[in-house]
Amino acid sequence: MSKFLPNKDDDYSLWYNELVKKADLAENSAVRGCMVIKPYGFSIWEKMQAVLDKMFKETGHSNAYFPLFIPKSFLSKEASHVEGFAKECAVVTHYRLKNSPDGKSVIVDPEAKLEEELIVRPTSETVIWSSFKNWVQSYRDLPLLINQWANVVRWEMRTRLFLRTTEFLWQEGHTAHATRAQAVEETERMLEIYAIFAEQYMAMPVVKGIKTANERFAGAEETYCIEALMQDGKALQAGTSHFLGQNFAKAFEVQFTNKEGKLDHVWGTSWGVSTRLMGALIMAHSDNDGLVLPPMLAPIQVVIVPIFKNEEQLTAITAKVNELVAALRKRNISVKFDDRDTQSPGFKFADYELKGVPVRIAVGPRDIEAGTAEVARRDTKEKKTLPFENLEEVIENLLKEIQENIFKKALDYRASQTHVVETWDAFLETIEKGGFISAHWDGTPETEEKIKELTKATIRCIPLDSVEESGVCVYSGKPSSKRVLFARAY
């Protein structure tokens, strides 16, 4: 048990908050609900960004940048969008400050009031579609495949580091297509990319599915999502991909001349993941000693700690370690040699466990004599003394094994926490234990609302792989043809 963290089984929420702070990932700022992402946390986010950005570009998308501010009137142009987004947001009303009469502070200059208020973007569909209008004339301009990395603001009442913050970082993809089929295909392609990223890089299994009408993005015809299960049995929506139909094209008059020479509205999609993924990554794998990072997203994959009592020993160790460092870097493994003499090896061990470094190598004078090193893996805590010779290859394989093991562990956990439920009594009993519930639902928003009201469980999604089977709704007893996935969620 770490001396740094509370036990996650006693208070998962406290454990999470402390872990985020103690592992130097993020902290609260002086501005309510806004976080500071610290260098170590940001370096993980940068790795996520790099992988996602590459995947977006490989599928033909280009990055661009659109204004932070949205004229208030834009939000009203798409009827359901304004309902979903115009409410809790930061409003800029003035553009100047002036000295206070006593000269000791600054006050808002009442003379500098904006004619039309500006909204700090909660999402950018409106401002982007107002540009798309100028970018699309003909079918030759389609598909238009744009992505933006940006900060957005949603005025949240209850915030938690990474999971729900007033300002957060994200990417938002926005695309326009000539046909409905192409837009649907794009929506599904990007969902698949998110799923691959979550499973292969974050080592976090996800369920791909479709949201119910209640949970749909404001302005979308269909919202696809990936849902993950955290270690406390709560679900977390990790990414969404929206098929927008022609809603925004009509609201912003984005039309194109098709091959037959006729004018038509384009079909749209939007899709996004955010720094919330950092919260998911932390909660999916970490333990009472700290973070457990999948090697593919770990900023430091291997740390080497020398054990020495004097300068002479350190010199001998360093000579040997330098060879290993070079050999590891040659294999594109990121490695840090921590030879600080201001901290003890014990302190370093605990600190790198807290920070989730996948592999730790300790080298002492006896190792130098024996030609060995002690290799410890973060995920299982297993330690082995291994020969120095060819160690780089062993480490490379070990990193792959850790990546797979973390994923498998999360997959096994999810399997053990996914419950097929047939009756309302069983539902009530099961939901208290946490995890996913696979159950029949009659398809009505009323039943969905009622279940949420009674149990705090929501329909996370209608899984894409849900098979047709006749059954009865777990709450209403009405007929149902498919199971959906319920859970309490973040």
Add this chain to the structure above:
Amino acid sequence: MSKFLPNKDDDYSLWYNELVKKADLAENSAVRGCMVIKPYGFSIWEKMQAVLDKMFKETGHSNAYFPLFIPKSFLSKEASHVEGFAKECAVVTHYRLKNSPDGKSVIVDPEAKLEEELIVRPTSETVIWSSFKNWVQSYRDLPLLINQWANVVRWEMRTRLFLRTTEFLWQEGHTAHATRAQAVEETERMLEIYAIFAEQYMAMPVVKGIKTANERFAGAEETYCIEALMQDGKALQAGTSHFLGQNFAKAFEVQFTNKEGKLDHVWGTSWGVSTRLMGALIMAHSDNDGLVLPPMLAPIQVVIVPIFKNEEQLTAITAKVNELVAALRKRNISVKFDDRDTQSPGFKFADYELKGVPVRIAVGPRDIEAGTAEVARRDTKEKKTLPFENLEEVIENLLKEIQENIFKKALDYRASQTHVVETWDAFLETIEKGGFISAHWDGTPETEEKIKELTKATIRCIPLDSVEESGVCVYSGKPSSKRVLFARAY
């Protein structure tokens, strides 16, 4: 002469605006003063970011992220900073909208007024130093070397794409050090990095110097800058690096225990470059046919255009071109093969000239027979028919030659436009012609102001390589020991 652009010698300003729009770099948005950076423009900015980010990391800096919003009271904490920055900025006063009484639009909810207004960051010293307070306790925590890539907002009255926009993208470095000497060293190190970036990557010669007190950053003890000369003879400040002394440390109480166990305030720096560099890049090299991009920052370094009348010809050309494409990519050269049949070769030639692609290769049926290709360079417009064999090596060398040639051309231009001036009459005559004026100045803000008032010329900097020499001020006739650089500026 391009049919797309006005002549830059007739109206440089119009030429610039049209070029930015026609080359798909950026456009104005629906929000006054805020631009949309279009995919092609953004891909150049991404290349700039990648190079700079690598240089920052290689010099020990880490990225982090701090809030978009700054509590109004923070701005007043550093006395001169508030004077410089608190005036023209976007102020968030409310956090909610509600439906208008007629239900047709949304209005600001007067109930949702913030207790303390939030300022959209014009720069982040205040919010970052308020975090540094928690990050620094001991000399072991120093130096603290942080960088942030972010959007910032300054309410500009007159805006121009890239050069001066209400919202812009930038990086801002913020560092804390144990001693004055170390902070000064950091300030100079980052100026040097900016200069290397400008000259070696942007192919844009710059003068390194120090700003006069008048032009200093609000809150700094010393502001270093790099200044470039545009093709219309106006100067452009391309980057700044500030030595902050202990000003922000004192304002935000950032203290550390030094090696002797005594408490002391840390010493700070900040430094930044922005999307303004895009404007500089465009203006430094481009001509009446469009952009001229230095190969090191060109998203597409080589474009290959097939000349064909039928499918059979295209097939033969494609087979040959594919070999070249593979060979170029192997050398990390970014190449595009534009085999669209919807546009003519002539259209493509003009479009890639407009977009500044450094090398264009055209391949027709006769080339296939002869085993040749036509290679055209964007900078000099020179065309040569070259053998296909080993063409990749020729192209690689040509790209280097173009990079050097563009820099040399800009250097020669600057040399021809830098005038050593001794008398006020000569100053008045020379300033009308544009370019840099190297002249003696008596060192007083009054003279500086007077010269600005009379000529619109400002002191761009006191060059770092300015030699001690006794002279008399070009305006006041008072004694002076150093020449400074005057110019009209963007």
